[in-house]
Amino acid sequence: MKMIAAQALVKALEHEEVTTVFGYPGAANAPIYDALSKSTIKHILTRHEQGAAHAASGYARVTRKVGVCMATSGPGATNLITGIATAYMDSIPLIAITGQVSSEMIGRDVFQEVDITGATAPFCKHNYLIKSAKDIPKVIREAFHIASTGRPGPVLIDVPIDLQLEEIDFQYSKGPDIRGYKPTYKGHALQIKKIVEAIAESARPVICAGGGVITSNATAELTELVEGLGIPVATTLMGIGAIPVPHPLCLGMLGSHGVRAANLAVAKSDLLIVIGARAGDRATGQTDKFARQAKIVHIDIDPAEIGKNLGTNIPVVGDAKIILQQLLNYVDEHYKEKHYKTQWISTITQWKNAKPTNNIKEDGNNEQYVNPKYALSVLSEVTKGETIVVTEVGQNQIWAANYYQTVYPGGFLTSGGLGTMGYGLPAAIGAKVGSPEKTVIAIAGDGSFQMSMQELGTMKQWDIHIKIILFNNYRLGMVRELQKMKYQMNYFAVTLEGSPDFVKLASAYDIPGEKITNNSKVKEALDRALSYQGPYLLEFIVDPEESTL
Amino acid sequence: MAKHTLSVLVENHAGVLSRVAGLFSRRGFNIDSLAVGVTEDPNVSRMTIVVDGDDYTVEQVTKQLNKLIDVIKIRQLNPSDSVARELALIKVTANSSTRPEIIQIVDIFRAKIVDVSKNTLTIEMTGVADKIAAFEEMLKQFGIKEMVRTGMIAIERGNQVIKIGSSEESE
Ligand SMILES: Cc1ncc(C[n+]2csc(CCOP(=O)(O)OP(=O)(O)O)c2C)c(N)n1
Ligand SMILES: [Mg+2]
Numbered sequence: 259m260k261m262i263a264a265q266a267l268v269k270a271l272e273h274e275e276v277t278t279v280f281g282y283p284g285a286a287n288a289p290i291y292d293a294l295s296k297s298t299i300k301h302i303l304t305r306h307e308q309g310a311a312h313a314a315s316g317y318a319r320v321t322r323k324v325g326v327c328m329a330t331s332g333p334g335a336t337n338l339i340t341g342i343a344t345a346y347m348d349s350i351p352l353i354a355i356t357g358q359v360s361s362e363m364i365g366r367d368v369f370q371e372v373d374i375t376g377a378t379a380p381f382c383k384h385n386y387l388i389k390s391a392k393d394i395p396k397v398i399r400e401a402f403h404i405a406s407t408g409r410p411g412p413v414l415i416d417v418p419i420d421l422q423l424e425e426i427d428f429q430y431s432k433g434p435d436i437r438g439y440k441p442t443y444k445g446h447a448l449q450i451k452k453i454v455e456a457i458a459e460s461a462r463p464v465i466c467a468g469g470g471v472i473t474s475n476a477t478a479e480l481t482e483l484v485e486g487l488g489i490p491v492a493t494t495l496m497g498i499g500a501i502p503v504p505h506p507l508c509l510g511m512l513g514s515h516g517v518r519a520a521n522l523a524v525a526k527s528d529l530l531i532v533i534g535a536r537a538g539d540r541a542t543g544q545t546d547k548f549a550r551q552a553k554i555v556h557i558d559i560d561p562a563e564i565g566k567n568l569g570t571n572i573p574v575v576g577d578a579k580i581i582l583q584q585l586l587n588y589v590d591e592h593y594k595e596k597h598y599k600t601q602w603i604s605t606i607t608q609w610k611n612a613k614p615t616n617n618i619k620e621d622g623n624n625e626q627y628v629n630p631k632y633a634l635s636v637l638s639e640v641t642k643g644e645t646i647v648v649t650e651v652g653q654n655q656i657w658a659a660n661y662y663q664t665v666y667p668g669g670f671l672t673s674g675g676l677g678t679m680g681y682g683l684p685a686a687i688g689a690k691v692g693s694p695e696k697t698v699i700a701i702a703g704d705g706s707f708q709m710s711m712q713e714l715g716t717m718k719q720w721d722i723h724i725k726i727i728l729f730n731n732y733r734l735g736m737v738r739e740l741q742k743m744k745y746q747m748n749y750f751a752v753t754l755e756g757s758p759d760f761v762k763l764a765s766a767y768d769i770p771g772e773k774i775t776n777n778s779k780v781k782e783a784l785d786r787a788l789s790y791q792g793p794y795l796l797e798f799i800v801d802p803e804e805s806t807l
Numbered sequence: 808m809a810k811h812t813l814s815v816l817v818e819n820h821a822g823v824l825s826r827v828a829g830l831f832s833r834r835g836f837n838i839d840s841l842a843v844g845v846t847e848d849p850n851v852s853r854m855t856i857v858v859d860g861d862d863y864t865v866e867q868v869t870k871q872l873n874k875l876i877d878v879i880k881i882r883q884l885n886p887s888d889s890v891a892r893e894l895a896l897i898k899v900t901a902n903s904s905t906r907p908e909i910i911q912i913v914d915i916f917r918a919k920i921v922d923v924s925k926n927t928l929t930i931e932m933t934g935v936a937d938k939i940a941a942f943e944e945m946l947k948q949f950g951i952k953e954m955v956r957t958g959m960i961a962i963e964r965g966n967q968v969i970k971i972g973s974s975e976e977s978e
Contacts, residue, residue: 375822376825379825379826379829380829380833383876384875384876387822389821404876436876437879437971437972438817438818438875438876438877438878438879438880439876560874561870561873562867562870562871562873562874565863565866565867566867566870
């Protein structure tokens with residue numbers, strides 16, 4: 259079928275079963291937008307390209323599909339960068355399609371020209387600069403394949419405007435064969451056997467579950483394995499939800515911002531099985547002091563992560579779900595009974611109970627402030643952990659990570675690897691668009707919120723009903739805390755004077771809101787916000803001295 | 808630190824070299840030399856990369872290179888099982904009194920004079936890095952005006968080939 263390449267591009271997206279894209283138009287992608295207007299694909303106009311990238315990322319995480327975002331050349335493309343890098347660090351499947359200046363002009367610094375494939379190469383799984391219009395359908399197919407398989411990640415496609423307008427013959431073939439890209443899914447049988455033996459020999463095993471468990475949808479397998487053998491699970495920030503947080507075997511998050519029970523268990527363990535996690539510095543701290551008594555098993559789909567940060571005794575390359583299934587095939591009832599870690603479970607349960615992260619009591623009758631840990635604990639109660647919570651970055655993120663108790667994978671979304679302020683609201687928008695039947699709650703800090711608050715307009719334009727819980731400490735709280743601990747309380751550039759009245763701001767977008775300054779009002783306010791048919795903003799005033807942990 | 812030679816087969820596309828080079832600088836790996844050219848298959852280029860580092864570094868380099876979609880295959884070459892060569896072009900100052908001595912050195916090293924002028928000699932030299940270094944050392948006394956080197960390329964001895972699409976070591 260003959261058509262111009264811009265139409266072919268949109269048609270290729272339809273073949274990939276894309277139903278929604280997030281983006282922002284300009285001259286260099288105008289032909290694509292023209293084609294998009296005639297497509298069944300819904301285009302959601304954000305208020306900033308970064309918002310489009312984060313929204314596509316949030317969408318991808320809840321739908322388990324590839325998120326798609328678009329921008330024009332030059333500043334449109336560079337505005338996507340933070341979103342692409344955020345998705346890269348968290349292994350989120352994302353396609354970014356950018357317009358580029360005319361191919362014969364490339365390299366001459368013409369209006370709105372920028373080398374976006376060069377700029378994004380370090381944090382894209384792969385990228386393409388289209389050289390010939392007829393390649394477009396093939397490149398789209400390859401890009402979706404690369405973004406969504408193996409270890410997922412963002413792929414950028416840069417399309418010069420002259421090529422968008424060229425007529426081509428549209429043909430779409432499935433299944434690219436890329437000779438330099440063949441991910442491994444199944445674990446090596448010998449290594450699986452070694453893990454089974456290591457578990458049998460171990461008295462104090464711990465599983466460290468990362469985002470890979472969620473990506474591969476391996477929660478059921480993980481839960482079956484740990485319940486059968488009595489192995490506690492610590493999660494990384496990205497791994498929250500890999501096993502329901504209220505599960506008796508879930509220790510919570512490990513690492514510098516994690517909880518004591520998780521860190522203690524890892525420190526005392528004699529076998530640490532890391533699954534779908536890259537053993538990032540925030541999870542491990544200094545690696546020579548990490549899990550010192552433990553034999554290390556590392557399971558990951560990306561061979562480059564194994565041995566990169568953490569010395570490994572038993573490396574296994576493959577998909578978390580498949581490998582967990584392979585492990586389950588080995589452990590029959592007899593093995594389970596024989597090797598169930600009864601003693602260890604009772605020890606870790608004591609640690610867990612010593613400092614619980616649920617049912618937080620309101621501390622006294624403070625008239626001025628809401629305790630965020632208490633508020634999140636109430637939120638867990640009233641939602642039963644069944645909503646999708648999307649966080650910003652800072653203290654609000656860590657409070658939510660440790661005190662909101664999600665019960666399913668994909669119920670807790672956060673920018674883990676890059677720690678991108680401004681991620682929360684647009685990612686929540688994408689999550690709600692992808693999962694309209696679910697309640698989506700954006701947890702914000704006053705600083706982070708102001709990095710993306712223009713997306714309130716996106717919410718309004720597209721009728722996207724998100725509940726926003728804004729923890730306002732009038733500060734860049736986490737940086738202030740750092741200055742308190744490490745810079746002799748030399749507080750500098752951390753007060754946010756000049757912030758708007760957030761309730762009024764929301765009302766300017768026809769979003770109702772309330773400011774709450776007292777623990778005793780928290781539960782009713784949450785009930786009101788959650789039962790309201792529409793978006794809602796709750797501003798909780800928080801003590802600037804409130805600690806992260 | 809030890810030097811390791813990697814043979815890397817890549818798609819012969821624009822932009823591949825910059826991806827590979829970018830990866831080295833981004834991840835803090837030290838490259839000693841990198842030489843690239845097309846292979847017997849015009850769709851495939853072969854890079855010979857000499858990496859400076861310990862075993863951990865070489866493993867990391869290999870794994871990270873493998874993640875690049877355009878990288879098809881990587882093999883670390885065993886020095887005793889492979890032939891490695893580098894080409895250097897060296898322009899030395901020469902006059903009627905020094906010229907005979909230079910020509911003698913060129914002969915001893917089995918190098919080749921490729922250009923002569925009234926006060927220069929331009930010499931082509933191939934060999935392993937050590938031999939080129941020794942040659943350069945001998946020429947220094949006359950004054951090296953300019954030197955250009957290709958970086959090392961290497962190939963395995965005997966029947967061994969690096970073949971795309973199979974993990975076999977030889978055919
Ligand atoms: C884009 C970006 N800029 C700067 C930082 C550094 N940073 C980390 S946390 C933080 C403070 C966040 O303030 P706020 O959103 O109010 O959250 P709080 O810590 O007060 O809960 C800053 C500035 C960052 N993570 N991201
Ligand atoms: Mg704040």
